[in-house]
Amino acid sequence: MTHSIELGLLVGAVVLLTAILAVRFTSRVGIPALLAYLAIGLALQALIRFDDAQLARNVGLTALALILAEGGLTTRWDDVRQYVPAGLALATVGVLVSTAGTAAAVHVVFGGSWRLDLLVGAILAPTDAAAVFSLLRRVRLPRRLAGVLEVESGLNDAPAVLLVTLLSESTDRAPLALVGLIGYELVVGAGIGLLIARLTALQLRRLALPASGLYPLAVLATAVACYALATLAQASGFLAIYVGALVLGNARLPHRPATRGFAEGVAWLAQITVFVILGLLVTPSGLPREIVPALIIGAALLLLARPASVVASIGTLRVIAAVWRTLPLRRSNTQPRFADKPRRRTVPIDLLDLREQAFVSWAGLRGAVPIVLATIPVTQRVPASDRILALVFVLVVIYTIVQGPTLPAAARLLRVVAPSEPTDLDVEAAPLEEMDADVLQLRIPEGSRLHGVEVFELRLPRGAAVTLVVRDGQSFVPTPETQLRRGDSLLIVTTARARAETERRLRAVSRRGKLAAWYGDRGT
Structure with missing residues (x-):
């Protein structure tokens, strides 16, 4: 017992260094790093016994919050502002359509209750922010396409967490009350993140802290405070931390490069931690039987549900754009063609063409988010929740291997690569x-x-x-x-x-x- 702390620190340091070396190896051979982290967790089961689903859930949600904070801090608002409608549509309409489409496939495979089918669909609906941000570093995409994927991955966690939590609860809610609850959580969460971040940015511009390393700590602590306060207010903490980090990352604060570097390091640590813990949590003996169902359900998600969600989202935006054009109070465009400033769009919605929609459909990467969400029904003691966790684990591993390495080729095939983009x-x-x-x-x-x-x-x-x-x-x-x-x-x-x-x-x-x-x- 005397050296238990030192032994724990040694094991943690070795695991972290191994994971860092794995990043180097996987980046060279084109394999997503999350597979290496999960393999490390599975290998550690020979030394460590871990079956605390509640702890895994808490660590996972915290890690996702930190990953979203890094995404918000490194996103330039000028690059994504005009693509927010498309990203928001994918994060709301897209999540609902993807949930329904995947649930239909689960119902065909398992034939269980629709509640469990919808639960699996909601777990698999969101894209993974860490995986998408990694994609944007590897494949140089047009500004519009990168902006849509970035906004979607930052916003779709919040609706998915709400759906999974509500479907995991045993109490039934009236549809109107359910809509009101979701609206409250999203609106209040975004408001808390916006308010706290603006106030903090105002104060940090006036303060002169004695050391440059304190600024990254202050910024990240503010983002975490947004998450915590929103959660305490029964609102969406994920939306709060992403909006708050987005505001802080675009404010003219001192030592912004150091802040971005610090946030990136914290996000890497969060990714490693959550994947290793998830690898420790699953039972390897229960994974082989889920391979065939995972292949079928994953194919339905990748080839049917995800494309349908993208088409439905863009279709919704087209309807909104058509309605906008009929409004009598819309701003007219009288700027001359060769004015110094670019003309404003009459309809402030940037739509994706068919090639871009196809790439967005294929680029709906899954990673830690679905596996973490699969721990929620386990902690709520939902029937068959252990099998849901094993199914989601196998599906994420298989389709990460399928999708991840093919994305650069898919971008070239669909001609959406933009090598001349600064x-x-x-x-x-x-x-x-x-x-x-x-x-x-x-x-x-x-x-x-x-x-x-x-x-x-x-x-x-x-x-x-x-x-x-x-x-x-x-x-x-x-x-x-x-x-x-x-x-x-x-x-x-x-x-x-x-x-x-x-x-x-x-x-x-x-x-x-x-x-x-x-x-x-x-x-x-």
Whole structure:
């Protein structure tokens, strides 16, 4: 007993280091890291006996909250704001349609009660935020597609948790009361996150903390406080922490790069912890019999329920857009074609085309979220809940292997890859924050109209400049007459105020060439 604490610390350190090394290995061979974490948990069953479903549920929900906090802190509002309607539709209408479609498949396979079927459907409905954020780091997607997936993964946990919790309860509620409860939890949760984050951001801008490391702690503590207060108020803690983190991540706070790095490290630790614990919780002997049902139900989810949910969500937005056009008080568009600022859309809804809908359907990645949600009926002692947990575990493992490695190929097949999209580049050693500046990197792909354009012909806005070009492995500082070529990588420094206009101009020139403005392409 004397060395029990030290032994526990040693085991924890070894598990963490093994998981970190597993990330390196899985990233090189293209296997999702969550499979390695689950394997570590299963292997530890030979040394550790763990069957506390309540503890696994609490740890899992806390880990999901931290992962959502990291997602909110690293999301740029300017990049996703116009895609919020599509993401919100997928997180609400999409979750409901996916739940119903999957429940129908479960009913065909098992033939049980519809309540249990809907429970399984609700557990499998949400996409996994960590998996989606990892996808966005590996596959360079168009801004619209990345924004929709990002918003959906950040928002759909809250409705799914509500559905799973309500379906796990033994008490029956009237439909009207149920709708009112869900509305209360979502609205109040979002309001709490917005209010607390705004107040904290205001105070942090005025305070001068004695150490830079205190700012990341303050930001993350505020996000966790949003989750806790919303939960205590019987509202959606997941929505509160995501909205709060989104507000804090886009506020002009000191030491933002350090805050993002700290939040990313915490999210990695949360992922490792929850997957290892879930691997410890499941019973390996009960997994083989769930392989065939998992294959059937997963195929229905992947090929029927998920595409139907995407189509239904976009269809709902089309109806909303059509209704919006009939409103007599909508804002008219009188801006001239070649105005300095881009024209506002008459209908503020950005819809996905068929290729993008197909990719969103295939990119509905499942991960820790369904497995964590499957622990809720176990703690509520729902009949057959142990089998539900085993089924969900097997399904997530199988379809992570199927979906994860195929996403880059699917993006290329559907022609939704955007290699010329400028992306963030973190430079920690430079005082960019004090200069109110951002650094972007851009690679000129095959077929881009940037090929042959001279630097001065980019006509970047005031406050932006191409500072470095890497060509054939050699870097040099360009002159205004330097002609860009396909395969070049550019380093662009821009003020924060000019960033959005810089990105729009680069997109426009990449599509239409140096005369993009003459053709009316504003890069939106």
